[in-house]
Amino acid sequence: MMLLAALLLACAGFAALYLAMSRHQPEALGRRLDERVNRRLRLLGWTGLAAAYLACVGALGWARGSVAIAGVLALGALVVVLFGTYRVRAMAWLARIGTPCALLCLVIAALLR
Amino acid sequence: MKGGLRQSMAWLHTWSGLLVGWLLFGIFVTGTSAYFQQEITRWMQPEARGQATPEEAVHGAVRYLEKVAPKAQSWYITLPGARGNTTQLFWYPGAGDDEDTSAVLDGRGERVDLRDTQGGYFLYRFHFDLHYIPVIWARWIVGFCAMLMLVAILSGIVTHKKIFTDFFTLRLQKGQRSWLDAHNVSAVLGLPFHLMITYTGLVTLATLYMPWGIAANYKNPQTFYDTLYTPVASTERSADAPLTDLAPLLRRASARWNGAQAELIGVTLPGDRAATVTLTRAAADGIPSRGETMTFDGATGAWLADNPPRGGAMLTESAMIGLHAGRYASMPLRWLYFFCGLGGSAMVATGLVLWTVKRRQQLPDPTRPHLGFRLVERLNIATVAGLPAGIAGYFLANRLLPLAMAHRADWEIHTIFLTWGAALLWAVCRPPKRAWVETLTAAATLFACVPVVNALTTPRNLVASLLERDWVFAGFDGVMLLLAAVFATAAWRAARHRPRPRPARHAAGAEA
Numbered sequence: 123m124m125l126l127a128a129l130l131l132a133c134a135g136f137a138a139l140y141l142a143m144s145r146h147q148p149e150a151l152g153r154r155l156d157e158r159v160n161r162r163l164r165l166l167g168w169t170g171l172a173a174a175y176l177a178c179v180g181a182l183g184w185a186r187g188s189v190a191i192a193g194v195l196a197l198g199a200l201v202v203v204l205f206g207t208y209r210v211r212a213m214a215w216l217a218r219i220g221t222p223c224a225l226l227c228l229v230i231a232a233l234l235r
Numbered sequence: 236m237k238g239g240l241r242q243s244m245a246w247l248h249t250w251s252g253l254l255v256g257w258l259l260f261g262i263f264v265t266g267t268s269a270y271f272q273q274e275i276t277r278w279m280q281p282e283a284r285g286q287a288t289p290e291e292a293v294h295g296a297v298r299y300l301e302k303v304a305p306k307a308q309s310w311y312i313t314l315p316g317a318r319g320n321t322t323q324l325f326w327y328p329g330a331g332d333d334e335d336t337s338a339v340l341d342g343r344g345e346r347v348d349l350r351d352t353q354g355g356y357f358l359y360r361f362h363f364d365l366h367y368i369p370v371i372w373a374r375w376i377v378g379f380c381a382m383l384m385l386v387a388i389l390s391g392i393v394t395h396k397k398i399f400t401d402f403f404t405l406r407l408q409k410g411q412r413s414w415l416d417a418h419n420v421s422a423v424l425g426l427p428f429h430l431m432i433t434y435t436g437l438v439t440l441a442t443l444y445m446p447w448g449i450a451a452n453y454k455n456p457q458t459f460y461d462t463l464y465t466p467v468a469s470t471e472r473s474a475d476a477p478l479t480d481l482a483p484l485l486r487r488a489s490a491r492w493n494g495a496q497a498e499l500i501g502v503t504l505p506g507d508r509a510a511t512v513t514l515t516r517a518a519a520d521g522i523p524s525r526g527e528t529m530t531f532d533g534a535t536g537a538w539l540a541d542n543p544p545r546g547g548a549m550l551t552e553s554a555m556i557g558l559h560a561g562r563y564a565s566m567p568l569r570w571l572y573f574f575c576g577l578g579g580s581a582m583v584a585t586g587l588v589l590w591t592v593k594r595r596q597q598l599p600d601p602t603r604p605h606l607g608f609r610l611v612e613r614l615n616i617a618t619v620a621g622l623p624a625g626i627a628g629y630f631l632a633n634r635l636l637p638l639a640m641a642h643r644a645d646w647e648i649h650t651i652f653l654t655w656g657a658a659l660l661w662a663v664c665r666p667p668k669r670a671w672v673e674t675l676t677a678a679a680t681l682f683a684c685v686p687v688v689n690a691l692t693t694p695r696n697l698v699a700s701l702l703e704r705d706w707v708f709a710g711f712d713g714v715m716l717l718l719a720a721v722f723a724t725a726a727w728r729a730a731r732h733r734p735r736p737r738p739a740r741h742a743a744g745a746e747a
Contacts, residue, residue: 125567140403185522186568189558192427193571196578199403199424207405 123234124181125190127227128174132198134220135170137213138163140202150206150213170221171195177228241394248390252586253611255380257618260583262377264622266362266432267576268355270561270569273318275355278711279633281693282349283321287342289314289496290482292322295344296500297481303335304328305506306472312500316517321347351643352633358626363440366648371443378444384433391422398423411592418585421578428575429582435559438552463549464525476508479536487538488514488529495520497529508534518562523553584619591615613662613670620674621658623722627681628654630715634685634692654681668729675726682719686712 140146142163147154155163174194179187205213268275277283287295296312304310306329313323322340341347353360365373392398402423405416422429442449446456453459481500488497498517504510510533516526528542545553557563561572591612598604604612632650636643658677662670689712690696700708 136403143400143403145400146403182565182568186563186565189522189564190568190571192431193568193575196424196428196575197571200420200578203403203405203420203424206403207407 123227123231124177125194127224127231128177128181128191128194129198130220130224130227131170131174131177132194133201134217134224135167135174136195136199136202137205137217137220138167138170140206140213141217142167146206146210146213150210173224174198177224181231241396244390244393248387248394249590251383251390252387252583253590255383256583256587256590257614258376259380259384260580260587260618261622262362262380263576263580263583264626265358266436267573267580268626269359269362270564270573270576272355272359274707274711275358276352277320277354277707278689279352279354279630280321280349281689281695281708283339283341283347285342286320287315287322289485291342292340292344293481293485293500295340295342296322296324297478298344299338299340299346300324300326300505301478303338307505308503310500310502310505312502314496314498314500314517315342316496316498317519321349350633350638351640352647353644357629357648363436366652374440374443378437378440381433381436385430385437388422388426388429388433392426395419395423411589411596414585414589414592418582418589421582421585425575425578425582428572429579432559432576432579435555438555439559441552463543472504472507472509474508475506476510476534478502478505478510478533479512479531481512484512484514484529484531484536488516491529492516492520492527498526502533505533510534511539518557518560519565520563522557522563523550524557524560524562525549525553587611587615587619612667613659616662616667616670616674617655617659620671620678620722621655621662623718624658624674624678624681625651625653625655627678627685627715627718630685631681631688634688668732671729672726675722675729679719679722679726682715682722685715 141150141155142160144154144160175187175191178190178194181187182190202213202216205216292314293312300307300310300312304326308327308329311325315322320342322342322344324338324340326336328336338346339349363374363377364370365376395401401416401419405413405420407413409416437444449456449459485497489495496517496519497514498519499515501513501515502510503513512531512533513528514531515528518524518526520526530539530541531537532539561569564572591608594608595601595604598608628650629647632647636646640646658674661674664670665673686697695705695708697709697712699705700712
């Protein structure tokens with residue numbers, strides 16, 4: 123469950139980083155964003171990735187969590203790449219929905235304990 | 236000057252990758268399957284069912300061994316662990332014992348007659364020992380491939396101009412551009428894994444590739460290994476004494492290892508006063524692959540020794556091998572390993588295809604390519620579609636070959652290479668495009684047949700497995716269907732593909 127949360131956080135984080143790149147914005151959002159907004163998106167994105175790492179560590183401990191994050195990031199980035207290729211309009215939705223879903227997973231993980 | 240460096244790196248990347256690409260694809264694919272080695276073996280031995288606790292298993296094993304090999308020099312008992320469901324026994328027979336030296340027991344300690352197969356173990360061994368050639372040659376060849384892989388990865392990083400700008404970019408229906416994107420995405424997203432797996436892969440056989448450290452310091456290399464690993468105690472039998480109950484020893488070891496379980500039990504001189512029992516920690520319970528050991532007196536059960544203390548170098552090596560093999564990984568982490576391995580296979584495959592796509596445009600006459608081009612093209616078809624088809628054939632042979640057949644396990648393995656060879660022959664004889672479509676279709680069909688043939692030849696079909704919550708069998712069949720879908724999609728795409736007219740003047744993008 124915790125690892126699923128990590129994956130969702132990675133997806134949300136990468137989606138935010140994707141949207142922060144001005145070359146993707148016309149297709150994904152239909153307009154270009156302000157550089158200030160871009161910076162905020164980048165910050166959010168990196169925060170999401172860091173949170174994914176913490177969730178991995180929470181799930182498997184420092185040693186195994188540090189291995190798992192490599193796989194989680196690869197999988198999360200692949201999800202974003204596939205969204206970018208096939209469902210680019212849904213990218214903003216992925217960025218928004220990822221974190222709440224991850225939080226839900228964390229709550230369920232805590233309840234299952 | 237900067238362009239010069241990048242161009243020479245691009246050259247290095249292209250040719251180091253191409254030279255070893257085909258074998259590397261095989262190493263990557265079979266190595267990836269090895270993350271599910273035990274699950275594959277369970278699927279290939281459908282006779283074995285049930286699960287046992289370690290204590291039941293060890294009691295069953297000792298009961299069996301005392302009956303069959305009471306005077307053996309040594310016994311080795313591998314407990315089922317979390318992922319297996321059989322207890323494996325090996326022994327060095329003493330005087331008067333049968334010739335037999337191994338057996339597989341079910342949870343209750345009864346011998347099970349399993350079909351003759353190497354299971355997932357063969358795919359695991361193939362990824363560094365290959366087949367049909369001496370093991371040492373194979374390891375040198377594989378090491379050479381891994382070294383060039385490392386070269387290709389590092390030069391690829393230098394060559395790739397826009398790692399961050401193109402991080403998420405995968406453009407479809409753009410010919411060469413799309414292949415380059417796919418190659419970049421599979422390489423960049425999995426980069427930490429690719430670097431780790433290649434480097435640690437070399438470390439696993441480092442003492443073979445670089446023996447000089449040992450040669451310079453030890454007259455006899457065996458002294459070096461004996462210092463590192465507990466040598467087998469070989470003593471004469473003196474007087475009979477019953478073997479102590481092993482279950483309490485398992486509990487003591489587990490307590491000492493903070494709850495980690497013992498997996499391998501070695502008993503020397505069973506039934507003698509001088510017997511010793513050595514327990515080795517399960518690979519699943521720690522990242523370093525060489526588990527801790529504890530040795531007990533086999534007659535009294537008294538603690539004798541822990542494993543020899545380990546230096547930093549040995550622990551590092553052990554952790555790197557552990558990281559490579561992932562035996563410590565729990566199921567979710569194991570799936571991540573598997574996914575990254577598939578990503579690596581895709582990286583090699585797209586790289587191979589990219590070589591031809593890029594050069595086809597520049598051929599003087601695309602309808603009559605030169606010999607080198609034709610060779611690469613045909614080998615690509617034979618490898619990328621043929622090897623997976625061969626693996627599907629391996630699984631089918633496991634279900635279809637008669638159980639009583641002589642050398643059955645060998646013939647299962649021959650099936651891989653017969654299928655693979657057939658794909659090569661097909662690729663040589665047919666026009667390339669047709670060959671791609673046909674071999675990919677064949678691979679898809681073979682994978683799709685695996686669950687069907689399984690359902691026809693065993694009672695453990697997909698529906699029954701799902702109802703019984705048998706995730707090993709259900710998961711195996713599911714992965715086969717997924718692979719069938721992947722190859723079918725690839726075949727469909729290849730069939731629909733229309734080569735685009737050669738662009739008049741194509742501005743070169745990122746080199747690959």
